[in-house]
Amino acid sequence: MAEPESMKPCKPQRISALDGWRGLAIVLVMIDHTQATLFAGYLRPWTQSGQHGVTIFFVLSGFLITTKLMEGPIDLKRFYIRRFFRLMPTAWAYLLFLWLLELLTGQQCVPVREVASCVLFYRNYMGLCHGIYAGHYWSLSLEEQFYLIWPFLLLLAGIRKARWFAAIGALACAVYRLVRWDHYQHQWVSFQTEVRADAILVGCLLSMLLANPRFRAAAVPWSRRLALPAALVLLYCIATFHWLPPLTECIAIALLIAASVLHPASIFARPLLLKPLIWLGTVSYSIYVWQQFFFAGRNSIPFEICYMCLMPIFALGSYYLVERPLTRFGHRITSPAAHPVAPAAEPARPLKIALSS
Numbered sequence: 001m002a003e004p005e006s007m008k009p010c011k012p013q014r015i016s017a018l019d020g021w022r023g024l025a026i027v028l029v030m031i032d033h034t035q036a037t038l039f040a041g042y043l044r045p046w047t048q049s050g051q052h053g054v055t056i057f058f059v060l061s062g063f064l065i066t067t068k069l070m071e072g073p074i075d076l077k078r079f080y081i082r083r084f085f086r087l088m089p090t091a092w093a094y095l096l097f098l099w100l101l102e103l104l105t106g107q108q109c110v111p112v113r114e115v116a117s118c119v120l121f122y123r124n125y126m127g128l129c130h131g132i133y134a135g136h137y138w139s140l141s142l143e144e145q146f147y148l149i150w151p152f153l154l155l156l157a158g159i160r161k162a163r164w165f166a167a168i169g170a171l172a173c174a175v176y177r178l179v180r181w182d183h184y185q186h187q188w189v190s191f192q193t194e195v196r197a198d199a200i201l202v203g204c205l206l207s208m209l210l211a212n213p214r215f216r217a218a219a220v221p222w223s224r225r226l227a228l229p230a231a232l233v234l235l236y237c238i239a240t241f242h243w244l245p246p247l248t249e250c251i252a253i254a255l256l257i258a259a260s261v262l263h264p265a266s267i268f269a270r271p272l273l274l275k276p277l278i279w280l281g282t283v284s285y286s287i288y289v290w291q292q293f294f295f296a297g298r299n300s301i302p303f304e305i306c307y308m309c310l311m312p313i314f315a316l317g318s319y320y321l322v323e324r325p326l327t328r329f330g331h332r333i334t335s336p337a338a339h340p341v342a343p344a345a346e347p348a349r350p351l352k353i354a355l356s357s
Contacts, residue, residue: 017260020272021060022281026288028053033295037304046239054139055199055245057288059253061143062166062203065150070211074155078334083147085330087285090323091118091140094289097314098133110134121145124191136292138191145193146200159208166205173198174247181244190244202250206258216262223259227268230255286319287311 032050035042042048069079095118098109110131117123117137124138154162177184177195184190209215230252237249260269271277280287294311 015261015264016278017264017269017272018060018064018257019278019281020269020274021056021257021260022284023277023279024272024281025053025056025060026280026284027277028056029288030291033291034308037295037308038301045242048242049238051243051245052234052238052249055249056253057139058143058196058199059203059206059250059257061146062150062200062205063207063254063257064203065147066154066204066207067211069151069154070159070207074151076151076155079151080147081334082327082330085326086323087140087144089326090286090289090318091137093318093322094293095119095134098131098293117141121148124193124196127188132296133293136288138188140289142191142193142196143200146197150204159211163205163208166201166208170198170201170205170247170250173201177244178246184244187243195244198247199245199250199253202247202254203257206254210258210261219258220262223255223262224266226255227259227263227266230259231268283316283319286323287315290315290318 028049032042032048032053035047095110095115099115102109108131110133111129114123114126114129114131114134117126118134118141121141121144123134123141125141126138129135153165157165173194173196177198184195190196210219233248233252234256237245237252241249256268259266260272263269264273291311294307294314296307
């Protein structure tokens with residue numbers, strides 16, 4: 001009898017190729033922002049790569065979070081505590097830095113209403129603000145909205161129904177965006193959740209499909225064959241769509257992620273295993289959060305290059321002093337060893353709810 005789709009608890013394994021994907025995503029973002037900073041534009045239309053890097057982040061987020069949730073019975077309390085300590089300290093440290101800088105210089109770095117939108121996860125609906133240093137929180141807000149909703153939906157609906165929700169939701173988002181394509185070509189309105197959520201939902205769908213043993217077994221041969229066409233589609237989308245990535249790009253990214261996970265030694269996955277790219281992927285969150293301040297395009301190119309050279313110091317400081325230790329702290333306080341069970345006259349009711357299939 002086939003194993004039920006409500007997967008048995010297993011020890012999570014870190015997949016280096018996925019860190020490589022994160023590294024590639026942050027490289028695409030930084031290529032985009034470097035050009036916009038130094039040249040107030042792009043050398044070629046196809047070098048406007050930032051939105052494609054963010055799309056990779058979105059697909060990865062959907063894939064990784066859904067995979068983590070299916071590793072065992074869903075424990076919402078543990079999930080949200082770990083997400084908080086993984087993401088919020090770095091994001092808030094950057095906002096605190098901007099506030100302190102504003103106190104020291106007397107120049108407004110980030111309006112209060114924008115800080116509120118960043119902290120409460122609706123920055124992607126704020127549009128342009130007076131400040132320019134927290135605009136990139138639109139993508140963090142969209143992901144946080146996903147983290148707030150998706151675990152509950154997966155727990156309540158189960159994997160089978162959640163697969164349909166992800167598939168229909170991604171298709172509906174793509175159709176809505178296509179119908180109103182001209183409107184959403186404008187910068188800030190294209191960051192709204194209903195315009196970009198298909199990328200995350202495609203990642204969720206990929207994770208749930210690969211969790212099915214029969215689908216995973218069938219995916220092993222065809223994922224290798226589809227890797228090259230998917231890579232060509234991704235390159236075509238990067239060259240053609242400079243602001244709004246289409247659903248086909250999200251699907252191509254998902255196929256390439258599947259190929260790199262199922263065939264880590266393949267020619268497509270090996271570049272993702274380069275140590276510099278893996279390292280970049282490991283620190284990519286801190287880089288993404290901190291780069292906005294140093295790539296703001298203030299004055300002359302030499303002056304701006306000096307600012308850009310300072311970015312790694314702050315980003316790595318944030319990673320090693322804030323992100324990594326507090327992520328470990330979140331895992332430590334939610335580990336079973338941190339909560340030993342005391343003897344009781346009656347057995348306590350379980351806190352975890354098994355994931356229905």
